[in-house]
Amino acid sequence: MALPAIWATPKRVTLSFDRTAVAIIGGGPAGLAPLLAAHRRGRLADLLKEGITVVEQSGAVGEGSIGRWCINSDSTGFTFADCLAGPPESELAALRNHPLTKEFLEAGDGTVPLRSAGELLALIGQAMNGLIAATPNGRVLKRSRAISTRRTATGWLTLIRDVKTGRERTIDSRNVVLATGASQPAERLRGEVVAGVNLAERCGERLLQSGDVLSTSGFAAIAARLAALGRPPRVAIIGGSTSAAAVAHALLHRLPGVTFGPGGVTILHRRELRIFYPSVDAALADGYTEFGPDDICPISGRVYRLGGFRLDSRELIMRARGIGGRSPEPRLQLHRLGLDDAASLTLLDNADLVIAALGYRPRALPVFDEAGRPVPLLAGTSPQARLVDDRCRVLGASGNPLPHLFAIGLAAGFVPHGRLGGEPSFRGQANGLWLWQSDVGGLIVDAILSPSFGKDYSLELSALARVEQINATHELAV
């Protein structure tokens, strides 16, 4: 990768901050998360005093892309509102009584539309924007896109470009937090092999990615395409994660103009489809025994806390699998890949649409060393490689953490461990906001401030909710 021209031009404008300043690149839910983690522990003022600059390419911070999905959440209403937890008189305390927050608290253990989650995060983002902008060293640079970041003797120099004017400038900060979200790269899809064949070559125009289907506009296009067939459609979904189940649920429940026949939707999955349970007793009471000691979170006692399906997806998979006395869902069939390739190929060939729900890859940012040479990242070395280590530090290609360069958010690859809990058998990414806004964001704040991170108010009886509600719903989304 060539060095961006600006590094060689003498005319660049440098916004200088002191050596302890933090540049947060991407002002979506993950970009806000370390700030909310600090707020939760009563340390937001300390963090803001360090000097925070948020760089966001859109016109607002907070919402990111979460509100664009046409489905319900797989985390509870309460967990979204819980990001406002903190000391009674904290900076965001007033928002706890906002009508939107109350809606989420009322949803409690239930699911909420992601569109509404986007609205709540936008509201919180607006408030956080005001708080940052009001501090002497704080700035929120909206409609500004980060292009790359380059190591310096004291930290990082990040090149940003005004989205409207194209004007470029650099931010000099000691720490950089990448929160640029994730994508479903087309090149990864082109290389995907299923049942021994190249998926893209086999399916051609019939192949889509889950992100294209679940966006509000994408879903409307799918509705029109399936309705135009004039017969019960057949859809094959490839993947065993929440996204695969979410696509199936949306197809079966959000398309009033389309009628699926028996087995009209098939989920083709490689790994077992696991069910979340709040406790071993609850699982056994349902006759669910597909777990061992490694599948139980040692902190919470929950079964498949990270890897199990939740809420709408859970209900659907339980119905399809006949678990817990649920009524059957004959329109959905489950097909395990790797057992009978011929049968898998028949399902793919007969499908009107094939939807790849294969997860996301982190966007990150091009990184350069002090000499201006590209620094390859571990995440770029294979389709599964993680962007960060267990402390949210961005990893170079050889697995070494890059100093003062952190990342958080969708597909960053953070795996909970130790006091963060989660079942030891979990292999994957924890993509839940609540975790980022508490312990994961806390790791970053810890690294930026001091290791003594202050009191955790999240389990306190706060203005937010009753303690029993908190205990019932402090969960992760995956």
Ligand SMILES: Cc1cc2nc3c(=O)[nH]c(=O)nc-3n(C[C@H](O)[C@H](O)[C@H](O)COP(=O)(O)OP(=O)(O)OC[C@H]3O[C@@H](n4cnc5c(N)ncnc54)[C@H](O)[C@@H]3O)c2cc1C
């Ligand atoms: C279908 C789906 C459903 C989900 N459901 C849930 C759920 O129920 N509960 C839950 O907790 N989580 C859920 N998640 C996971 C996660 O919370 C969301 O994906 C969330 O939007 C991720 O936040 P993010 O900040 O990492 O990325 P994004 O929301 O994409 O935000 C990234 C931000 O960075 C900005 N940006 C990107 N590049 C640049 C750049 N170069 N310069 C400046 N700005 C930049 C973007 O404009 C954007 O504002 C879901 C994810 C998906 C895909």
